[in-house]
Amino acid sequence: MDSTERPRGPRLEWTVFDSGSAVGPGPGIGPLLLAATPEGLVRVGFHAGPDRVEKTIGSLVSRLGADARRPPPGGEVLLAEPIRQLTAYFAGSLRRFDLPLDWRLSSxxxxxxxxxxxxxxxxxxxxxxxxxxxxxxxxxxxxxxxxxxxxxxxxxxxxxxxxxxxxxxxxxxxxxxxxxxxxxxxxxxxxxxxx
Missing domain, CATH: 1.10.10.10 (Winged helix-like DNA-binding domain superfamily/Winged helix DNA-binding domain)
Known part of the structure; x- marks a missing residue:
């Protein structure tokens, strides 16, 4: 993006979370797409292969009018806490998620x-x-x-x-x-x- 251009809308941070590595030796449930806005977690998607991720992120950008970015691993800001809590959930040490949620996709x-x-x-x-x-x-x-x-x-x-x-x-x-x-x-x- 040119330095004179402004972002289109709110930030949308996304990543693919490997549920298999979160549970240790078990298979987990496959890769999960996680997306968040400054308001909170907005989307969790199963079976997050490249085609499904591209389609889902495109839909989110369109519906929310957001600018999407995938931070480098460990560079998550909006998704750091969801990643931490999902890791704890799959390890069996978290029984209740305590996350801000962006409910705009549900009405x-x-x-x-x-x-x-x-x-x-x-x-x-x-x-x-x-x-x-x-x-x-x-x-x-x-x-x-x-x-x-x-x-x-x-x-x-x-x-x-x-x-x-x-x-x-x-x-x-x-x-x-x-x-x-x-x-x-x-x-x-x-x-x-x-x-």
Whole structure:
């Protein structure tokens, strides 16, 4: 950028977090895209391969009117604390994320449901889609809760993996059902795989 040019909008810092290295010998859940604005963490994305990262960052720049930059490893400013807390979570020593969140990618019913999930479903517990719908005053809206989980811009941190089917089934998950199983096993809800 020319020294006379001004940035287009707010800063968007992003990186790819290696969940595998955070858990030690286990496989983790693959690379995660993390993006933050000065307001807080704005996006967590699963399966952060180059094509998916490029598409997601392009979408964030467009939607937020932000200038994106990827700092060198260890040079993160906005993402330093999310990286620290995710590392602790995967190591089993963090049970509640305490991060500023930028909620601009979520609104209306979806935001209401995600906020309720974040506020009332702690580590190591699960809630049914229908029960979560009832908690936000919309009994019978289990399918809409499923859509809200699928649109969650902050999975892991706003733990949509803790939402399961009312009949005891694991339900779907934007990061894949196997990822959901790994996260629920990490939190002690499901047994760890034998191999």
């Amino acid at each position: 209306g019913f979806h935001h209401q449901v995600l906020h309720e999930l974040d506020r009332t479903v702690p580590y190591g517990t699960v809630v049914g889609y229908g029960e979560l719908a009832a908690r936000v005053g919309q009994p019978g809206a289990a399918q809409a809760v499923g859509h809200a989980m699928g649109s969650n811009p902050l999975p892991l941190v706003v733990a949509c993996h803790r939402v399961v089917e009312n009949d005891g089934g694991i339900g779907g998950f934007g990061g894949g059902v196997e990822t959901k199983r790994v996260l629920l096993a990490l939190e002690g809800v499901l047994p760890q795989p034998l191999f």
